[in-house]
Amino acid sequence: MLNLKQTTSTCLGLVAGGTLAFSAMPARAFxxxxxxxxxxxxxxxxxxxxxxxxxxxxxxxxxxxxxxxxxxxxxxxxxxxxxxxxxxxxxxxxxxxxxxxxxxxxxxxxxxxxxxxxxxxxxxxxxxxxxxxxxxxxxxxxxxxxxxxxxxxxxxxxxxxxxxxxxxxxxxxxxxxxxxxxKSVPEPTALAGLALVGGVLIVSRLRKKE
Ligand SMILES: [Ca+2]
Ligand SMILES: [Ca+2]
Ligand SMILES: [Ca+2]
Structure with a gap:
């Protein structure tokens, strides 16, 4: 159970960070x-x-x-x-x-x-x-x-x-x-993808523990 909490909070942190970076970014980064x-x-x-x-x-x-x-x-x-x-x-x-x-x-x-x-x-x-x-x-x-x-x-x-x-x-x-x-400018779509992957990771891990 402790392990699940740690994993989940890490994932949530990742998702929160990714979402924040995405929403803080203007429509065009450059x-x-x-x-x-x-x-x-x-x-x-x-x-x-x-x-x-x-x-x-x-x-x-x-x-x-x-x-x-x-x-x-x-x-x-x-x-x-x-x-x-x-x-x-x-x-x-x-x-x-x-x-x-x-x-x-x-x-x-x-x-x-x-x-x-x-x-x-x-x-x-x-x-x-x-x-x-x-x-x-x-x-x-x-x-x-x-x-x-x-x-x-x-x-x-x-x-x-x-x-x-x-x-x-x-x-x-x-x-x-x-x-x-x-080159070397993170695309908004890549960050959105990262948040999505993080979200899927949480759901699948929670399901495994159920
Ligand atoms: Ca001309
Ligand atoms: Ca010409
Ligand atoms: Ca010419």
């Missing part, structure tokens, strides 16, 4: 989209270059929101503007685009509590003199505009498609495309 990139804790994100379809020779970097022209890290760089004008200036890795160290993948550890954005710099844009820089965070664009589309893949990773504003804002959102996988 921001990763057009409102900005912000994690509570230091978080690593893996990036993969998909393809580009823009006439410019572009570079994709990470910046802090408060210092949007200071490059924290270059993720991917077009070493040549495109393979050819065919297929809306198709660019592929490693043919025309690579991470700075070569390869088609890169990663960055975002500091917890610091707001970041992705920056696609296409150099001198059209019309000439217009900034060729577009940000994934809408409010950093001048004037404020949406230049990157975030969508979610079935495996939970993100697809990010940029429109570089070149040749006017044609809104094609294919000028530079990457995928991003957020």
């Amino acid at each position: 921001s990763f989209g057009n409102d900005g990139i912000l994690f509570k804790k230091d978080t690593m994100v893996d990036f993969m270059f998909m393809e580009s379809h823009g006439a410019f020779k572009s570079t994709l970097s990470i910046v802090k929101k408060n210092t949007p022209t200071t490059i924290e890290a270059v993720l991917f760089k077009e070493n040549k503007a495109a393979i050819s004008p065919a297929n809306d200036f198709l660019g592929l890795c490693p043919d025309t685009v690579t991470a700075p160290g070569g390869g088609c993948q890169n990663w960055f550890t975002f500091e917890g509590g610091v707001e970041y954005s992705l920056l696609l710099d296409s150099g001198v844009n059209k019309p000439v003199g217009t900034s060729g820089m577009v940000y994934s965070t809408d409010s950093l664009n001048t004037p404020t505009s949406n230049q990157a589309k975030f969508s979610t893949n079935p495996d939970g990773s993100y697809l990010i498609d940029f429109d570089d504003k070149g040749m006017g804002p044609d809104r094609d959102f294919n000028d530079f495309s990457i995928s991003a996988k957020v």
